[in-house]
Amino acid sequence: MGRLNPFSRASGLTESTQRTWLQRSFAMSVISSLHRRAGLILFVQIIIWTISGFYFSWQGREALTANQYYHTLPAAPLAGMSNYATPDIHLARLGDVRSVSITLIDGIPRLEAEYVPALERGHETHPQTRNIYGNAVAWFDGETGHRWHTSAITAQRLAVDSYTGSGMFNGIKDIPRSDAFPSWAGPGFEVHFADKLNTKVFIDQASGIVLGHRNDPWEIADWMYRLHFMDYSGHRNFNNLLIITTGLVSVWFVLTGIMMLLRVWWQGAFVARASLPYNNALRSKQIPREASASEPETDNQPAKAEPKS
Template sequence: MRFLKWLHRWTSLIIVLQLLLWTISGLYFAIVGNADMSGKQYRKDSVEVALSTTQFNISNLDLNVENITKVRSHVVVGLPQIEVHHGEGVSYFDGRTGQTWHTNSELAEAIANASYIGPGEVTAITAITASGELHGWEGQGYRINYNDDLNTRVYVDSTSGSVIEHRNTPWLLGDWMFKLHYMDYSGGRNFNHMLIIVAAAVSLWFALSGLILLLNLLFTGQMRVSFRKVPFEAIVGTERKQIRAPGHKTILQTLQQQNIPVASGCGGGGTCGLCTVKAVKDAPITAAERALLSEEQLAEGCRLACQHQVSKLASIEVDKLCVGKYQLKLVGSKFLTPMLKELRFKVEGDGIEFKAGQYMQFLVPKAKTSTRPHDVPEAFSTEWANINQATFSHGHVRRNYSMETVAGLSQELVFTVRYQPPTNGHKHPGAGSSYMCNMKVGEQIVAEGPYGDFNRIHGPERTLFFIGGGAGMAPLRALIQEELNEESPRQIEFYYGARNKQEIVYAEEFEALNSKGVVNFVPVLSDKKESCDWQGKEGFVHEAVLSYLSGKDLESYDFYVCGPPRMLAAALQMLEELGVEPSRIRYDDFGS
């Protein structure tokens, strides 16, 4: 069944692609019309002039055949021509001499001009024996090119002195549309060929395999289990909770809907490895779990809640987290870069105790708002010029944002939110970032936490090496502040990647720390066109780090990485290739 599902999916892709080609070509036919695809826009209808039988004598023809069935006579650009049909085919003769008809290049040009009424002039005459634009024709002939707006080409047959066809650029495009529509790439425009027979067989296979899979779902009960609510047990600490949830929901989604706290940095993408639960019974191991969990954890039954459906794991154990829900009130906001906004919240009631590097999970309500924040600075207007102002509506979503201030008991929390505009074909911008960036001072929102274990490594006196980019500045800044508050702070290296100078977050703050010798802050710009006056490091931040570490003792560093997904993946791969022990690498994966 697994192979059948795989084959069914790929078959559906082939069929969808062909349906798309049919739709595109059909729309083209409807819009353009047959006249504009014919290639005959500049062709003149010829009027055949027949000769009387007194104008020629068939006995004078250079003809040695029997079984003559028909004799026709007509004028070709003023010259008499005799056409004789016989048992061996058709022969053409010059009515003046009786000799076999011969078309040279000058006569071919005259024949082409007689059939042409366009504005162009002849630019080239080429002798041919076949052409991809003439399906089924082979022999001796000429192609006469005209320099008109349609790039007209007239084909003349040497044997008969007749115009075979007019072709031009609109015809060529239309011919390709016919090939796509008929699935006949020979140019014959015929539905009865092997490729379409294979396509029909593939479509039949798709229908039959779909029916088999449907019957399998029905008979095994998987369809019923997937969509109906099934019993599910969550053991939270010492408390057992009996839950009924749709079988197709993931355990992570179900726990969140039941207000059971569970860490999740990537929002269920299977890349952060935080939403760990323990399966009461044996459960399959996914590729994401093998990559993110240790062999010991897997052997103990640890699994990622985002990787399994409720219908697959009937009972799991969840660590009881010391998190809570807090009402936060926005007390200040400002743009740090064209797309990064700093939000300052006051905690209603008691403060929140957290560690540097942790994050809060914001419960973004159903939002209907402008995609563009109301307070975009004039200096950043260029970056926002092409972003639509359309309104949209989303349901309840959860979004994670790291605290970017020093740890401790605090009644004011600071977050950096990156606005996510519409990308990769998406019609709307990011629901969470759009709502957060549009919040006004005084508005409130609920956040849950603190979550996360992106904390400092305590132990040997190693240099703290931070690698960041974009909104990854938030947890790294908090970790640096926390280290600097120590009685004897360790040495700090901080490489931060940005597209241009305008996108370097908290540049003045870290340049001041750099000038004091407290933090070696090295910004790296990737866009050379927008950084032409830049005197610092250029390229990707992980490449600058690799260059710096060349020849260094890697045992003397602990690494902390946070930033956009591609940057994070590249930096982690670099550290792995350098042989840095995983125990000396901490990273925060906040998804996209």
């Protein structure tokens, strides 16, 4: 039977303590590295928020919304319109119709029906357009009773009526949809005007609604909005996944900063200058007593010369 080493247990405890200390030190180094990288990312994003905020204040509302030459079309009176076709069959297929309104679009009566889609067979269960209340919307021609369809000539007239600039009409084209209006399902028309802002007017084909104007300054403002909201899809959603993640990273950055600050304070490493009395006292605490006792005492005073006999 071999002899037992009386120091084997003590050496095992020492190795375990060293291993635990190394693991904690490695974990803290990883947290510190991630903390610095998160701080760099947040610093860059704060710079972006500051620059985009100053840009919004400098440009103003009209430049940000491309409304320099935009004119809201007034509602045309319906006094002369007494007879129009009611699309009873189409309205019955919609489901639960909540309201029906009539407006004049380029001199043609247009019926707008708001409804709740029915789940029964034979009804339209997949509406393309919804209003702010969540109800589906359908448009009908008041002269024929069929679904409303905006022609290219009507779209050109609507675009010209909504434009107050000095530019001339410079063309029209059909578009399935546009990135300038991410929530718009399309299709429609894009009408161009020859002016210094390169104005474009967008018309919805299914309803004849003027969606809005877009121009070159708006392109820059759109990217500023994307950077400011951190929503690069163009929807300008301030509660998107990226900005929520940034908020969580900011909270983690603050908590890890406090944790590292407390760790440094606990270790007594708040050393600002080597000449401070606090640092001298701290240095004296870290020197073992045996080492300080074994060192010879030295006097800073210059040695006095011995008198000659």
